Amino acid sequence: MAQVNAIILRAAGINCDLETQYALELAGAAVKRVHINQMVDRPAMFGEYQILVIPGGFSYGDDVAAGRILANQIIHHLAGAIRKFIDAGKVVLGICNGFQALVKAGVLPGFDGGLEPVPQQQVTITYNDSGKFEDRWVYLDSGTDRCIFITPGRRIYLPIAHGEGKVVCKNESVLEKLKNEGHIAFRYVDKNGNCGGFPVNPNGSQDSIAGLTDKTGRVLGLMPHPERFIRHTQHPHWTRLNYECSDGRMIFENAVKYVQKNL
Amino acid sequence: MKTWRFEVFNRRGFADVAGAGVMEDINALGICTVQAVQSAKVIIIQADFDRDFANRLAAELLTDPVTEEYYIGRSGAPAGLAKATLIEVHLKSGVTDPVAESITAAIADMGRKVENVRTARKYVILGELSNSHIDIISKKILANDCIEDVITGLDAEPPGPHVKPYQLNLRYIPIRELNDEQLVEISRSMDLFLNLPEMHAIQQHYRTVGREPSDIELETLAQTWSEHCVHKTLKSSVDMDFDGRSVKFDNLLKQTVFAATKELAKPWCISVFEDNAGVIEFDDKHAICFKVETHNHPSALDPYGGAATGIGGVMRDPMGTGLGAKPIANTDVFCFAEPDIPMQDLPKGVLHPKRIMKGVVSGVRDYGNRMGIPTVNGAIYFDRRYIANPLVFCGNLGIMPRDKCFKKVSPGDLIMVVGGRTGRDGIHGATFSSGAMTHEHETIFSHAVQIGNAITEKKMLDTILQARDAGLYQAITDCGAGGLSSAIGEMGAETGAEVDLEKTPLKYAGLSYTEIWISEAQERMVIAVKPENLAAITKIFAAEDVQATVVGRFTGDKKLTLRYKGTQVGCLDMDFLHDGVPRYSRRAKWHRLKLTEPQPVEKSDCTEDLIKILGSYNVASKEWVIRQYDHEVQGGSVVKPLVGAANEGPSDAAVIQPIYDSNRGVAISAGMNPLYGDIDPYWMAMAGIDEAIRNIVCVGARPDRVALLDNFCWGDCKKEHIFGSLVRAAQACYDGAKAYSAPFISGKDSLNNNFIGDDGNEIEIPATLLISAVSVVDDVRKCITMDVKAAGNLLFIVGLTRNELGGSHYYKIHNQLGANVPQVDPAVAPQIAARLYAAIDKGLVRSCHDCSEGGLAVALAEMAFAGGLGIEADLRGMPRSADCLRNEALLFGESNSRYIVEIEPDKFNDFAKTMLNLPFGRIGRVTGDSKLIIKDALGKPLIDAQLDELKKAWQKPLAF
CATH class of the missing domain: 3.90.650.10 (PurM-like C-terminal domain)
Structure with a gap:
């Protein structure tokens, strides 16, 4: 089987790159963490990889708005490379801050398959309704069956840790479009699969949106951190469970499997 | 050059979270005439671009296209019937503005250059407000006058940037002929905090060398000899009246805390009480180091900035230990007065404990989370006596390869400053406690406190670890209290050092050579680099936009030589600098208190008592705080601070698994109970040790591998009975460590936590000893x-x-x-x-x-x-x-x-x-x-x- 190569973007304030690397390696990928300055210098390097991950953290301190400065860098220096990457059938994952950056760079939801210019952006991620950073565990149900990272029908349990995770649309019709065209990758639910208010929906996201995918289903962005639940002992009450679990692995394993099968 | 002003508001229909928060706080103050608060971000940019680009900039960078809208210029009051008050909060000139730095870089990404960027917050308050209410709202909710200026109305302009260059003005301070009174006056007027015996020692030294000291030499001595740096009190000899019996110590710390460690001589202790943090074995390949610091006085004045720089500072201790450890966990313990104290009961000049608490928690949250270090353990303790002196203990645990645990500086190594630029921040950190910071300084700079910039520190950490693993430097230490003077003074103690101060990168022009030398600007480390490695290490830092500058070199002459643009401004003997401080003898007194037990009341039902204790602040759930900290980043969490079926139970200790493919873990815990100290500080200290170790055991970590840290926070130790209670606690540290065979590996003290009100009343904090414990877990799956x-x-x-x-x-x-x-x-x-x-x-x-x-x-x-x-x-x-x-x-x-x-x-x-x-x-x-x-x-x-x-x-x- 051909080797699957993943590239993880590093930038000032990105801080989940090491655990994301480990999660991808467990899933079978060969991983390189690369600073954005190097990517900007040599965008051709994307050709060597099939998976691009923008991990969590506080790129540039969340200054102006979470993900905004990194998105600005992507727009002005990496837009072409990322466009080419997606058009080549490859896969892109943005976790937490990475999700924020993908949305603010216009990669997600990617209605028209292009990088949306900022002023035309129709979806954004903004401050939690609670007005503060929250670290807590949430249940997620998949909202689409056409995203390659997702095992449809499987409910997963993952931690969130963010202050700006509320997904909002410019208007109702944008939200309808997200729903109708299968862009909603994950929704926050309770243990039994029901949507609800805080803390089931920890940030007040419209329609309980926790993650979005693009038109191709090969780009996923989500607020929860799958890389933080790849070992049983990371479950918040693993000492009570009589079964082993590590729900976050699914996302990385599906990505690697997809690449192995299709690229 | 044109000045562009942008205002960014929330679009109608999207919640204004910041405005709503201010509204809530106004109501909490009992001001009921306010109908609504609207908040806005203000960005002021000096640049040469035209209106087209200004519009582009606003639309593409400064404004969220979905939730926000912008206005270029200064918007007036909104139309409507309600009276509107406009208040703007600007950072004082010279205070770090991380957002402005990011915006500058982002505009560069868009292909343009700017001269200057500043940011501010604007509030539109709707409703009738008297001038005194506006003043209260500004001072108590919106701004902190240590670091921020408030501008009301439409006309006033914000403070301009500071650009005046510095002209060398070398000052010598004649002291050889001064009498005692004059010596004391020199120390006072220069904020040196050197006492008379110390001034005598300095006078004697300069008489011997036959000249007068320069200002920078006096400042260097003051920093190096400060309580903060040498622990004069705890290392003094003590003559104690112990219930009428005389007890003597030649060196208190050496004979109590250190002695236990020395006698226990654990083979797994790698470096104790030597480096910036204590280092112990983790596994065959790795060592862990642990340090807890306090940041009390800064947090009392600016809770947010004080706590943020507290956690930011303590992270640099492991980073500056050996050849540098990677921080893997934070701990935080706070002491406040109860958050429900009525406003009118506050002593004058003191912030309300709830505001302090909220600020401290936000400060730790924002800095710790941004650094990507999980905050895994902590405690909050409430007592009325912390009202004017809140305590903020910040701890950090680091991990490093076993072969990187020691450093060595050699003559010829270059001195390189890495990380943030130097500004007038935190000059004379020690003056915080003296009230001197309310002086009307001529300058418009804030000397007192400083907002840190976590991202600067994170970038520095990322690159330093790469340089460490490549073996490109010989020694490292952090710039903490005393700034470069302490860092370089310490590193060069055995060799000597020469520094060209003008080479230090500055945040803005105008700093004198002394200010450069003693600035406590955050996010800086000093490393010793062999000249042959300079090119390689410079490349690592440059690749990730980290400032790194050679400012001098280590010599072999055992002298500290300071120059500014070629002129020698100071030259000190390292021996005098480090060994010249006089030793003290202190008197202490401890008499057992005559206390009685209350009359027992027979009760048939204790349910109410239990409910009351559960709902008392010290016992109550700290979930509101804990969830604001990322306790899972780095992916190592095993036992989290909140556990149980609904993830809400109070965990005894935290366990993390720092090496992904190894099941070995680290447990950290704390023990503290100031109430016991009101009866007997000895048993308070013993209980703290016992509690910290109990917590370690509760999660399944090894009691035979426990290492302890001590943090003494006491009142005015010049008072015999206060110092006596500290001696009593130190005795227990020895006994407890010996009993449990658990060595102390590091510690710190913060004395003078007392407050004198304008009515002359004095408030001393209760004797507070925090014991922190760290141990290893052989297999985390057994936790x-x-x-x-x-x-x-x-x-x-x-x-x-x-x-x-x-x-x-x-x-x-x-x-x-x-x-x-x-x-x-x-x-x-x-x-x-x-x-x-x-x-x-x-x-x-x-x-x-x-x-x-x-x-x-x-x-x-x-x-x-x-x-x-x-x-x-x-x-x-x-x-x-x-x-x-x-x-x-x-x-x-x-x-x-x-x-x-x-x-x-x-x-x-x-x-x-x-x-x-x-x-x-x-x-x-x-x-x-x-x-x-x-x-x-x-x-x-x-x-x-x-x-x-x-x-x-x-x-x-x-x-x-």
């Missing part, structure tokens, strides 16, 4: 947590309960202190810890919880509601001392060395064998219903409560 797991399991109490309600929370809710403070049996306590660990290691224990504040009743309640299962218990089987007869003492007494454990019925025999000959007894079982029932020895219920009711009482007080 356990405190929540009960299954109905039908048996519950045991391990350890003896004595008649020890003194200093308990039970007495506290009844406004009593008592006399019988909990003691520790140094022979039995370590045995209990060792055997209980053995039982956990064998897999015999399903859950284990430390029995501490609130005693047995609180421990059982917490275990039950954390597990979502009921408990039925009785006091019959409880091992007790002969004089422990009262139900209150059994239920709420806080005797040390006690644990509650949950055992499956078929494991009972093995458990009993493991614990043979130690005090333990069955007290009950886990039930399937949702009640906590505790009966007395005769079977009569003393406590009968629904878990929901208990949990609610426990969760409510601090759920802000």
